[in-house]
Each structure stands twice: as structure tokens, then as C-alpha cells.
Amino acid sequence: xxxxxxxxxxxxxxxxxxxxNCTYQTSGFNGLFWYQQHxxxxxxxxxxxxLDGLEEKGRFSxxxxxxxxxxxxxxxxxxxxxxxxxxxxxxxxxxxxxxKGTRLSVxx
Amino acid sequence: DAGITQSPxxxxxxxxxxxxxxxxxxxxxxxxFWYRQDLGHGLRLIYYSAAADxxxxxxxxxxxxxxxxxxxxxxxxxxxxxxxxxxxxFCASSESTGGSYGYTFGxxxxxxxx
Numbered sequence: 001x002x003x004x005x006x007x008x009x010x011x012x013x014x015x016x017x018x019x020x021n022c023t024y025q026t027s028g029f030n031g032l033f034w035y036q037q038h039x040x041x042x043x044x045x046x047x048x049x050x051l052d053g054l055e056e057k058g059r060f061s062x063x064x065x066x067x068x069x070x071x072x073x074x075x076x077x078x079x080x081x082x083x084x085x086x087x088x089x090x091x092x093x094x095x096x097x098x099x100k101g102t103r104l105s106v107x108x
Numbered sequence: 109d110a111g112i113t114q115s116p117x118x119x120x121x122x123x124x125x126x127x128x129x130x131x132x133x134x135x136x137x138x139x140x141f142w143y144r145q146d147l148g149h150g151l152r153l154i155y156y157s158a159a160a161d162x163x164x165x166x167x168x169x170x171x172x173x174x175x176x177x178x179x180x181x182x183x184x185x186x187x188x189x190x191x192x193x194x195x196x197x198f199c200a201s202s203e204s205t206g207g208s209y210g211y212t213f214g215x216x217x218x219x220x221x222x
Contacts, residue, residue, distance in 0.1 A: 033210045041215070042213035043198070043213050045211070045212070048209070087150070089151075089210070095141060095153050098143075098150050099150060100149065
């Protein structure tokens with residue numbers, strides 16, 4: 001089956017860097033996604049990794065290691081507006097399974 | 109307007125009543141999905157559809173019914189609402205079950221069953 005684990009909560013300081021980890025157990029890997037969800041809003045797509053390595057997109061980067069079943073989302077130069085939940089999802093070719101999300105609080 | 113829309117945004121209903129949540133997308137995406145989101149559980153798949161007239165169960169289908177007579181619409185019906193179905197419901201669409209752009213979500217329906 002598919003089991004996606006990520007920390008429940010994290011706190012970081014404005015301007016800092018934070019890394020949100022995600023581990024997964026599955027077969028039939030078909031990509032690993034990260035979504036951002038602000039309180040009271042819908043999830044929005046952030047990144048997609050299908051090959052090992054780091055994908056950079058502005059202040060956000062996502063890393064994947066398929067052999068380890070491990071991914072992380074790296075947020076640089078944190079801003080207050082980055083306070084949100086970050087959802088790891090994937091990774092099979094069946095409908096996406098989502099982790100429970102990591103609630104990130106950015107403090108001044 | 110292009111996109112994926114859900115209605116209503118908020119709904120309060122009584123135990124035992126039937127309620128239908130609507131979802132409409134304008135992209136002609138093949139796949140549509142219904143998730144519920146609850147504290148402590150994250151997003152859980154209720155039902156999904158690969159095309160018109162094709163639907164399949166997800167992780168938590170009990171108490172729900174779906175239909176997809178047209179590609180653009182994917183309504184979710186609670187046949188006899190229970191308090192445990194109080195939740196936020198998200199509809200999503202995609203070109204495939206995965207794909208490099210993942211899913212696009214509607215704004216959600218917050219349902220309260222009293």
C-alpha cells in the first residue's frame with residue numbers, strides 16, 4: 001500500500017531556510033508532488049519530481065531519492081506568507097495519495 | 109470562467125438528509141476526484157472518475173454516491189448524511205491520475221451535518 005509520512009508541524013524564522021521531509025512506501029512509482037495549502041483554501045501545486053535530484057523553482061526547491069523513498073521541500077528566504085500547510089503526495093500511478101501535511105509557521 | 113468550481117461553498121444539513129455537492133470543470137480534463145479533508149487525516153480520496161460514465165471507489169467511499177454523465181460535471185451525493193461526514197470536500201481534476209502538473213483543486217465545500 002501507499003503510506004506517506006511527513007512531520008506534523010514546523011516553525012521557522014522569517015528570512016531563514018526550512019526543509020520539510022517526506023518519506024513514502026510504494027511500488028509503481030510515478031512521481032512525487034508537493035502542494036501548498038493556506039488555511040481555509042484549496043491545495044495548490046508547487047512541484048513535481050519523477051527523477052532523482054533537486055528541482056529548483058525560485059525560492060522553493062524539491063528533492064527526490066527514489067531508492068530511499070525520500071523527498072524534501074526546501075523553502076529559502078522565508079516570508080510570512082509562506083505560513084501554510086505543505087502536502088506531500090504521490091507516488092503511484094493510481095490516484096494521488098496525500099500525506100497529512102506539515103503545518104509551517106513563519107515567525108518574525 | 110475557466111477553471112474548476114464547486115458549489116455550494118458552505119452547507120449545513122441535518123442528519124439523515126440527502127445532500128449533493130456539485131463540481132464543474134471547463135478544461136475537459138479526463139479525470140475528476142473527490143477528496144475529504146479532516147483534521148488529523150489529511151486529504152482522503154472518496155471517489156474518482158477516469159471519464160464520463162466511469163467511476164471508481166477511493167479510500168473512504170461508504171455513504172457517498174457519484175455520477176458522471178458529462179465530462180465536465182462530477183457531483184457527489186451523500187445519501188443519508190451523518191455527523192461523521194462533517195468535513196471539507198475538495199473536487200479536483202487532471203489530465204491523468206498523475207502527470208507532471210498534478211491535480212487542480214476547486215475551492216472546497218465546507219459541510220456541517222447537525
